[in-house]
Amino acid sequence: MIKKHNKAKAHKFGMVIDLDKCTGCGSCMVACMSENNVPFKENETNKKDSITWMHVYRLTNGKSFPDTEICYIPRPCMHCGGKGDHGHSPCVSVCPATATDYDYTTGIVSQIYTRCFGCRYCMAACPYHARYFNWWDPIWPSGMEKTLSPDVSPRMRGVVEKCSFCFHRYQAAKDTAYFEEREDITEDEYQTACAQACPANAIVFGDLNNSEHEVYKLVKPDPYHGGRPKEPKAFRLLERLGTNPKVYYISEREWVRKAGDNYVKGKEKDHKKHNTE
Amino acid sequence: MSEIEEKIENSSVNDDKVGLAQENIKGDSGLGLGVIFFILAFVVFFLSGWLLFPKLLYSKKQQPFNFNHRLHVQEMGDCESCHSFREDGSFTGIPQIGMCVECHEEQLGDTKDEEIFVTQYVENEKEVPWLIYSRQPDCVFFSHAAHVIGANMDCKTCHGDIGESTISKPYEVNRITGYSRDIWGKNIWGIKKHSWDSMKMDDCAECHLKETQSKGACFQCHK
Numbered sequence: 130m131i132k133k134h135n136k137a138k139a140h141k142f143g144m145v146i147d148l149d150k151c152t153g154c155g156s157c158m159v160a161c162m163s164e165n166n167v168p169f170k171e172n173e174t175n176k177k178d179s180i181t182w183m184h185v186y187r188l189t190n191g192k193s194f195p196d197t198e199i200c201y202i203p204r205p206c207m208h209c210g211g212k213g214d215h216g217h218s219p220c221v222s223v224c225p226a227t228a229t230d231y232d233y234t235t236g237i238v239s240q241i242y243t244r245c246f247g248c249r250y251c252m253a254a255c256p257y258h259a260r261y262f263n264w265w266d267p268i269w270p271s272g273m274e275k276t277l278s279p280d281v282s283p284r285m286r287g288v289v290e291k292c293s294f295c296f297h298r299y300q301a302a303k304d305t306a307y308f309e310e311r312e313d314i315t316e317d318e319y320q321t322a323c324a325q326a327c328p329a330n331a332i333v334f335g336d337l338n339n340s341e342h343e344v345y346k347l348v349k350p351d352p353y354h355g356g357r358p359k360e361p362k363a364f365r366l367l368e369r370l371g372t373n374p375k376v377y378y379i380s381e382r383e384w385v386r387k388a389g390d391n392y393v394k395g396k397e398k399d400h401k402k403h404n405t406e
Numbered sequence: 407m408s409e410i411e412e413k414i415e416n417s418s419v420n421d422d423k424v425g426l427a428q429e430n431i432k433g434d435s436g437l438g439l440g441v442i443f444f445i446l447a448f449v450v451f452f453l454s455g456w457l458l459f460p461k462l463l464y465s466k467k468q469q470p471f472n473f474n475h476r477l478h479v480q481e482m483g484d485c486e487s488c489h490s491f492r493e494d495g496s497f498t499g500i501p502q503i504g505m506c507v508e509c510h511e512e513q514l515g516d517t518k519d520e521e522i523f524v525t526q527y528v529e530n531e532k533e534v535p536w537l538i539y540s541r542q543p544d545c546v547f548f549s550h551a552a553h554v555i556g557a558n559m560d561c562k563t564c565h566g567d568i569g570e571s572t573i574s575k576p577y578e579v580n581r582i583t584g585y586s587r588d589i590w591g592k593n594i595w596g597i598k599k600h601s602w603d604s605m606k607m608d609d610c611a612e613c614h615l616k617e618t619q620s621k622g623a624c625f626q627c628h629k
Contacts, residue, residue: 232623239625243545282544282629297629300547301494307551308495 138313141214141236142294143337143375144324145347145363146203148385150331153201157183160326161205164295166277168267168284180261182206182292183323190384200385203332205323206259206292207366207374208238212355219372220251220260228289236337236375237294247287256367257374260291294334295321316342337375348377364389460594464587469574470527470534471519479569485561497550500536503527537577539588540565540605547629557617566602 161167161183173179188200211217216231218238228244229251231237240260252260266286269277277283280297284290302318316335324334335342337350349359355373358364364386365374380386482488488501506528513524527534542548553559561569578587590596591604598604601613611621 230624232625234623235625237623237625239623239628241545241624241628243543243628244624280547280629293625296625297547300549300625300629301496304495304549304551306495307549307556308491308493310555 139234139236139338141210141337141375142299142319142335143208143236143344143350143377144205144294144321145333145344145377145379147331147333147347148200148202148378148380149382150329151185151201151203151327152329152331153185153187153199154328155185156326156328157203157323157332158185160322161292163276164278164281164322165293166267166281166283167290168263168265168269170265170268178264180263180290182259182261182290184258188385188388198382198384200380200382200388202378202385202388203323204257204259204366205321205376206238206294207257207372207376208236208294209372209374210236210356211373212371214356214373219254219256223250223254225250235296235299237296237299238291239296240289240291240293242282242284242288242290245288247289249289251289256370256372260289262289263287298322344377347379350377362386367391456594463581464578465581466576466578467537468576469537471522472573473519474517474573475569475571477572485569489561491551491555495551500538503531503533537579537586539568539575539577539586541586542589542605543583543585545628546607547627563601564605566600 158181162169162181165182167180167182169180170178183203183205186202186204188202190196190198192198209218209220210231211222214233214236216233218231221229221231221238225248226244226246228241228246230239230241232239247262249262252258252262263284263286267283278297280301298321299314299319302314305318306312306314316339319334321332321334324332333343333347335344337344337348337356339345347360348363350356351359355371356375357368358377360379362381363377363379365377366389367374368390378385378389478488479485488505490498490501492498506523510520510524510528513520523534526532549556553564554561579585580587580590589605591598591606593603596604596606598609601609607627610627615621
């Protein structure tokens with residue numbers, strides 16, 4: 130029985146965000162904060178100190194009216210697998226305390242708050258700014274501590290935190306599967322809070338290894354090229370770094386797709402050549 | 407005089423000095439006393455460290471009243487009768503008063519503990535503030551379904567002979583960490599004879615490594 134469960138096919142949970150659908154409303158950020166007991170301060174004007182596991186950035190094409198276009202881009206943790214999904218994520222490989230690790234059965238990059246001692250190497254290593262440091266102990270407005278989720282442990286001062294792809298929901302779904310003596314969970318049993326909260330259905334979550342899941346159908350990841358999407362409209366942030374993120378973006382607009390990576394002016398063609406090699 | 411010869415001469419001088427010192431000690435009874443004092447002090451500090459330190463480290467609390475597990479297992483049949491799963495696969499842990507009331511609406515026996523239970527909690531419809539011996543730290547996710555249903559493990563493997571107990575032992579809490587003593591285990595050195603003697607992460611990892619060939623990723627048991 131034990132062996133059967135551990136030999137189950139490995140998942141690779143990932144997310145696809147359709148940037149043409151995203152209106153920038155910020156529902157995903159709110160849902161994420163309340164789901165994951167993310168602390169906040171009375172005064173959040175200094176955005177460098179704010180903790181936002183899911184963060185919506187605003188992009189423009191830099192043109193003046195009437196050609197101005199705006200795109201909102203939600204950014205959770207990318208759960209990088211590194212080349213070949215060997216778990217050589219930027220943050221995991223630098224952590225001196227093994228407070229963050231790569232789960233080969235789910236593809237999720239964990240963060241263990243009790244193990245973290247706050248050196249913030251991972252924050253420096255993360256190219257997506259997805260990691261946040263707790264500069265203060267969380268203080269909840271009186272009465273609000275009763276609304277905290279018991280499934281997510283609150284953090285303390287001096288540790289790093291980040292998006293966990295709502296991993297506690299996977300744990301709960303697994304519990305149900307064990308109870309009903311099923312071998313695996315279904316697509317709808319494990320969904321992140323942001324995906325469920327998105328009113329435009331721009332965020333889709335699922336198993337990138339499962340060809341029947343929506344995320345797979347949307348981007349068709351190519352396992353022979355580090356998970357790069359076969360779908361031409363899809364892209365990943367900073368693809369050329371080889372971090373192999375599990376968060377894919379879709380956009381019809383070329384300037385948005387280009388904004389996903391840094392290109393030196395006039396050198397786009399060279400990069401394209403490099404990519405296809 | 408060569409260097410070597412000088413050394414030899416010096417050393418012989420030193421030897422003489424040592425010889426003199428030894429003669430002095432032979433007549434000094436203070437050394438014997440010193441040894442005895444050293445041994446005595448060692449014994450005192452060793453014993454206080456061994457016996458007193460655990461007492462200082464843990465504070466003791468009594469449960470609201472005694473619970474007779476043996477009697478209830480006899481009456482109900484097994485652990486699952488009271489400690490059950492919810493429909494979503496989560497574990498109920500210690501049952502709430504609603505389950506107890508199914509039998510204990512009125513006093514069934516004549517023990518003092520049951521009297522406390524019925525008069526203070528059942529009649530006032532108040533939950534019993536049990537102190538949970540096996541409560542894990544907040545960062546731990548433990549799936550009873552995975553272990554009991556998935557892996558067919560016995561309750562005893564982790565919880566020991568709690569089902570045989572007739573009284574509730576005092577709840578001991580670590581003054582520094584705030585965790586129950588059952589997590590570290592009774593033995594202050596961490597030596598265990600049975601699988602249920604302690605419930606630390608190392609104990610989980612030990613069994614996981616043996617049974618699944620891997621300690622598992624962090625998020626398997628952390629939240």
